Amino acid sequence: MLTDLTTSPPGDTLLIIGYGMATARLLNRLADMGYPGPICVVSRENTVGYNRIQLTPWLANPDASIDLNLVNPNVMSRLNIRLLTQTDVVSFSADLHQARLSNGSALPFAQAVFATGAQPLLPTSDFKPQPAIRAFRTLNDGHFLRALPKRSRVAVLGGGLLGLEAAWGLGQLGHQVTLIHRNDHLLNRQLSHPLASLLANTFTKAGIELRLNSQISRIDSDPVLTGVTLNSNETLPISCLIAAAGIRPNIDLARQAGLATAQGIQVNAALQSSAGHIFAIGECTEFATQTFGLVAPVYAQAEVLAQRLMGGSAQFAVSHSDTRLKISGLDVFSTGQVNHPKAQVLSLVDHHQQRGRTLHLLHNQLIGAELLGDLSLANYFNDLIRTKSPIVDNRELLLGRSQNAA
Known part of the structure; x- marks a missing residue:
């Protein structure tokens, strides 16, 4: 049975679903602008508002003092905010202005923001799900990788930004790392061959093995992960596999709610979804057929939305980054x-x-x-x-x- 929260929080609440970097920036800007209304933030994670960009140096330097926190208590104290952690929105009605939560409550809202982020793309080969096959996107992922036995054999799938950072961090911890990339050079979306070869030299000199033009054709994971076989028929004995070969925007809840979606939640220049009182920012969004995985456009979206929620007329545009x-x-x-x-x-x-x-x-x-x-x-x-x-x-x-x- 649902608990009625009509009075707490009230029906004029701004509901924000997800508390990653986009939400942290949005809340900071709303606090700076003096947003007067009640806000309720729902997050499935226990630790919220942390800097994912700093996860790699945090992983690679366990003894260093690296602050991942993006939540300033002094800033948050200026907002009328309620935070529900380890909580999911299980259903959402734009028409009824109500969300149903995994804790059994019904939450009314006036406006809502989807900031649900993205999920990593896991290998397409069949495997038995287990903690040793995972991404490196969350603080929980980081804690798991920090706890790996010394000199573990680890494979990282994907030679883009996320894969390079994950491989480097694990290598700095002393693990035996192999980086698997389907293209013929690293960072193929950002670099051409000459500079990519210099980058590859840096990795190999650090003891990280590279397998370019390679894909995983088989994962030996029953009952536990023991190795992967590549399309070259080479078998790599490993005890951990990190997927860093792309992301998929989290749009399932938005789609179930009837919002327009394609690759992401489709928004206009005001960050409005197909329902005008429902907004979206961050990795879950799609604007002008583009999705966003870098922090600069995500922060730009947060700035535009903060101004919009304060009655402004700012518009988001894809800029040179x-x-x-x-x-x-x-x-x-x-x-x-x-x-x-x-x-x-x-x-x-x-x-x-x-x-x-x-x-x-x-x-x-x-x-x-x-x-x-x-x-x-x-x-x-x-x-x-x-x-x-x-x-x-x-x-x-x-x-x-x-x-x-x-």
Whole structure:
């Protein structure tokens, strides 16, 4: 039987489903703006509002003092907020303005925000579900990996941002790590071959084995995980498998509620779903056919929604954004279009000092740039892309002689 919470919290409540980085930023901005109404946040996790970006250094440096908390008690004290942790929304009615919770209660609301994030894509091969086959996206995942026996054999599936960070963190803990990637070079969405090869050298020098152009064809997991077989027929003996080969927006609840969904919860520039009083932000959203896995657009969404909830007219737009990564002191930067099939691609690589840059030009304009090891020209290249400035001398630009290039 449902408990009636009509008076606590009241029906003018702003309901927020999920308490990850998007919600933490939204609440901070609402507090700054003096949001006056009651807020109820429902989260299935016990630990909420933590910085997922810092999970890798937190994993790799157990003795370091790394604060993951994004929740400032002083900020939260300025809001009329109620938090329900370890709680799920099991059904949701936009028309009735009511959510039903896993604790048996019915929660009325005036407006609601879906911030339900995303789920990792697990291997497609059949396997027996168990803790040793998991992602590295939550604090619980981090605690599990920290508790692995010393010198464990671990495979990480996926050579994108998440996979690189997970592999590096586990390698720093002394585990024997193999990184499996289906493409022929790492970070294939952000880097081209020349700089990706430098990055690969950094990993192999750190003792992390790479298996490129590889996929898992079999998982030996009954009764426990003992190994995986690759499409090359190589078998890797492992005791832990980390999936980092992509994410799927959490849209099941929104779909059941009748909201418009495709890859994610479809929203307009005001972050409204197909029901005008229901909003969505973060990894669960889809705007103009795009979904979002990087923090910059997610924080931009939180800013727009905070202004909207305060009566403003801000609009979200997909903006030019960077990818930045730091592995073992090696800075990686990628911006713009780095996979355009008709672009002229120029690379300058210094293998001795582990640094390089690759530029992508089209119609005498810079459309994309990759930097590794030395990011001193990152802002300059960003400005050239943003302003669509004509490039006079491609070679001077590649050499970093900006005064002669544009």
